[in-house]
Amino acid sequence: MITLKDKVSSFFVFFLITAAQIGIGVLGFQRIISEYAGHDAWMSIIVAALAISGVIWLMYRMLGHHEEGDIIGIHRFTFGKWLGGLLSVLFAAYLVLLATVVLRTYVEIIQVWMFPHINVWALLLLILPLVYYIISVEFRTVVGVCFLGVVYPSFLLLTLFFPLKYAEPTNIMPVMDHSMIEIIQSSSLAILEFMGVSALLVFYPFIRDAAKSQKFAQLGNGATMLVYLAICIVSYLYYNQQELTDVIWATLGFWKIIELPFMARFEYFGISTLFFSILPNIALFTWASARTLDRTFHAGHKKMALLVITILFLVCVGMTDRMGVNIINDVAGKMGLVVLFVYVPLLFLLNVVRRKVKKNGS
Amino acid sequence: MNRNMEQKKIKRDFEKLITELKKKDGFIHQQVKHNDSTIHVGYLKTSVDPEKLQKYVLPRIQDYVYNDLTELENHMPIAKTELQNDASKVQEKLVNGFLFIHMEGSSPAFLLIPIPLDEKRQVSVPEVEFSVVGPKEAFVEDIDTNLNLVRKRLAIPELQIEKLQVGTVTKTAVAVVSIKGIADEENVNTAVQRINDVDIDQVIDSSFVQETIADNKNSPFPQLLDTERPDRIASILVEGKVAIFVDGSPHVLLGPTTLIEFFSAFEDYFLNWMVASAFRLIRLIAVFFSILITPMYVAVLTHHFEIVPNEMMPTLVSSREQVPFPPIMEAIILELAIELLREAGAKLPTKVGQTIGIVGGIVIGTASVEAGLTSNVLLIVVGIAALGSFTTPVYKMSNTIRLIRFPLIIVAHVYGLLGLTIFIAYIMVHLLRLTSLGRPFMEPIFPFRLKDFKDALIRLPFDKQHKRPYAVRPSKVTRPPAKDEGK
Structure with a gap:
């Protein structure tokens, strides 16, 4: 069904994973993760990344055993047609939720920072056809968007040098001032920034030499960690913990102090450029969701893509205030924890048992 | 009986x-x-x-x-x-x-x-793709002369020419040329197949073939490169690409091509590699500038004037003081004026055309600024944009660049820098989806191939390019080894 022409070289897994993970989170995760571990929260990022790396390993172990090699196949094999199908639909819903979080938060930032009176539906009508254009035909296009979505906005990392002028090393001293428990509690909040990795469960069969691509996936996860770590440490050096509780989007705060000879107020440019970073998120999640639905119901990828995008549109338009955005962020974070650290290991175990049973049976 | x-x-x-x-x-x-x-x-x-x-x-x-x-x-x-x-x-x-x-x-x-009467034009100097150094021959209308011009440069038995006929009424001769053993058979077959499938009654020029065999006909971007230089055709044949000659057309098509190839002038290969690379980069930057600078002006002045640094603000304000229009009107009027000048200049004989340039550029420009209809900053901006679009070596691509500026100006007016970014993303995705004879158009950027960058944004020395561009999937990837290696 998936021909060699549809597959992408395993090297692109690096970009797929990184693009799926880095998104809207970079703008304001510093305040959220510092809730328990305070100025030591940067260590939680490392802990979170290591945990995710374990999850990736688990996913590869599980996916490699199946010919079709995606979560729909595994569901069907493990739970049978009906229960498996239901779980696949729930997984698709989870992916749509991830896409919604990214898109709605981005729209929220645009409302606060650029256009306070913008019509949400009008903006969505500009963005969503683009998403459909990306996901409707080939997976190759999604990969291309992910690739450019990592490469092009990466120059924004250079802006981290500007706040270093005002860095205050005492802000992160003393190191290890918090207990291990607190750091782990914080890392459970940091997982939200790494959740994109769930898309791997769907796009795995589109990778050439998929079984050997794990090193690229791990590298991608590592790259994500480095980016978050750099942003986090610079933020904690620049803001003290008191200030940090007051700023919602700490990274945008950096951009406010940047002055270039040809450009003041870098944040307008930065937020616009960030669109290239959130687009792969939305595209990958909606694509994965549409593919999951299509594999479950066999109704045609284009129709499912249209359905997913319509749902995305309705949910985003329906959510009108800041509270709603906060709530879906929290819900998505908790769901992500459950999916990655409870459901995936459980599925792995059940899958192993099912395989054993089937082997003995035959 | x-x-x-x-x-x-x-x-x-x-x-x-x-x-x-x-x-x-x-x-x-x-x-x-x-x-x-x-x-x-x-x-x-x-x-x-x-x-x-x-x-x-x-x-x-x-x-x-x-x-x-x-x-x-x-x-x-x-x-x-x-x-x-x-x-x-x-x-x-x-x-x-x-x-x-x-x-x-x-x-x-x-x-x-x-004993047919052959009315032939003499082989002359290339006019569209003129270069100061290098060969000075250009294709003419006669297909046999054109094939001969290439054969002279590639006198090898492997040169294969497949003759076809297209156009139900005109029955125009078309030749698909490639080098056996270097070109990928699949590319040749795709070209031949698509030309055979052409179902129109007249093929007067290679543009007719170019449009009908394009991978995506609803794209403003040309997906086959056209050139009037026999030396360029000989060179791309050796790289493993396919050339399509059409009788009656002095422009020969080549494919599979990539976006970057449209911005590489063949003159680049006659200059020192450093000079050539620098100019190629300048050309690429010029194109980006040409597309983005007017929309940026509109976006910044309409929505985000805070972006303008304090030192620059007075200059901008004083230039726009007298102007009664919003930036979008101002920009569209001036851009249209430039397009008018260009069209008028292109349609008139060369000698009269120069006069038009002077009348349009100096008289209208200065007068409109003095009358307070446009700001002189915008005049500079639009002038630079026009110059930038002229640097594109392929005429058809420069037309595309002229065109996509207008929707960009409009979205810039509506959503500022955000609108610009979204529209650029549209163009980017469109380019990602485009193919040329079935091969990706954005190569080597995506699919990312570091090896092919040797002759993309920059041009490395010839002896550093051991491999043919992978984009065209040549049958023999490595160029033949140097002479002394066989000993």
């Missing part, structure tokens, strides 16, 4: 043919007595070469001794003559520049001699 019947039929047919042909303009019919029989010579005045007629054909009919047309054919110093008994075939041949000789009582009855 049988022979007599046949002769009578031929005589009847011939008389019918003559009456038919006499209705045609420029038909000439001559009769000569030879031995005991009568020789008829007929041709269309406008389609035969009078020199060949006088020099080779007529003297031989009168001076030589022969009993039938088969003997006469042996005397003719012209190749591809035909003997024909069927009168109905003759008329069709006449249009293609043949001359017929009919001898009463002879069998076969007709001798057809090809």
Whole structure:
């Protein structure tokens, strides 16, 4: 069904994973993760990344055993047609939720920072056809968007040098001032920034030499960690913990102090450029969701893509205030924890048992 | 008896043919007595070469001794003559520049001699892709001359030429050229297949083929490169690409191509690699500038004037003080004015065209600023944008660049920098989805191939380019080893 022409070289897994993970989170995760571990929260990022790396390993172990090699196949094999199908639909819903979080938060930032009176539906009508254009035909296009979505906005990392002028090393001293428990509690909040990795469960069969691509996936996860770590440490050096509780989007705060000879107020440019970073998120999640639905119901990828995008549109338009955005962020974070650290290991175990049973049976 | 019947039929047919042909303009019919029989010579005045007629054909009919047309054919110093008994075939041949000789009582009855009049332009200097250094030959309209220009540079037996015919009415000759053993057969087959599938009645120029065999017809971007330089065609054939020649067109198509290739002038290969790379980069930056600078001006002045640094603000404010229009109106008026100038300049003869440039550029520009209709900052911006779009070496691509500026200006007005970014993302995704003869158009950027960057944004020295570009999937990836390596 998936021909060699549809597959992408395993090297692109690096970009797929990184693009799926880095998104809207970079703008304001510093305040959220510092809730328990305070100025030591940067260590939680490392802990979170290591945990995710374990999850990736688990996913590869599980996916490699199946010919079709995606979560729909595994569901069907493990739970049978009906229960498996239901779980696949729930997984698709989870992916749509991830896409919604990214898109709605981005729209929220645009409302606060650029256009306070913008019509949400009008903006969505500009963005969503683009998403459909990306996901409707080939997976190759999604990969291309992910690739450019990592490469092009990466120059924004250079802006981290500007706040270093005002860095205050005492802000992160003393190191290890918090207990291990607190750091782990914080890392459970940091997982939200790494959740994109769930898309791997769907796009795995589109990778050439998929079984050997794990090193690229791990590298991608590592790259994500480095980016978050750099942003986090610079933020904690620049803001003290008191200030940090007051700023919602700490990274945008950096951009406010940047002055270039040809450009003041870098944040307008930065937020616009960030669109290239959130687009792969939305595209990958909606694509994965549409593919999951299509594999479950066999109704045609284009129709499912249209359905997913319509749902995305309705949910985003329906959510009108800041509270709603906060709530879906929290819900998505908790769901992500459950999916990655409870459901995936459980599925792995059940899958192993099912395989054993089937082997003995035959 | 049988022979007599046949002769009578031929005589009847011939008389019918003559009456038919006499209705045609420029038909000439001559009769000569030879031995005991009568020789008829007929041709269309406008389609035969009078020199060949006088020099080779007529003297031989009168001076030589022969009993039938088969003997006469042996005397003719012209190749591809035909003997024909069927009168109905003759008329069709006449249009293609043949001359017929009919001898009463002879069998076969007709001798057809090809002496077509070839109106050819001399091979001249390339005008669109002119380069100061390097070869100075350009393709002409005649397909055989064009093929010859390439063959001269690639005198190897592996050069394969597949001749096809397209256009239900025009029946234009098309040749698909590639090098066996280097080019990927799949690319050649795709090209041949698509040309065979062309179902239009007229193919007057290679642009007709370019449009009908494009991978995505609803794209503003050309997906096959066209060039008028035989040296460029020879060079891309060696890289493993495919060239498509169309009779009657001085532009030869080549594919599979990539977006970057449209911005590489062939002159780059005649200059030192550092100089060439620098200029190629400048050209690419110029193109980005040309597309983005006017929309940026509109976006910043409409929505985000805070972006303008404090030192620059007074300059901008004073230049816009008098202007009664919003930035979008101002920008569109000026851009349209530039487009008008360009169209007017392109349609007028060269000498008058220069005057237009002066009138348009200096008089209208200065006057509109003085009258306070546009700001002089925008005048500079639009001027730079126009200059930038002229640096594109391929004319068709520079037209595309002119066009996509306008929707960008409009989204910039509506959503500022955000709108610009979203629209650029649209273009980017469109380019990601485009293919050229089935190969990705954005290569080597995506699919990312570091090796192919040796001749993309920059051009490395020739001896550093050991491998042919992978984008075209050449059959032999490595270029032949150096001479001393075989020892």
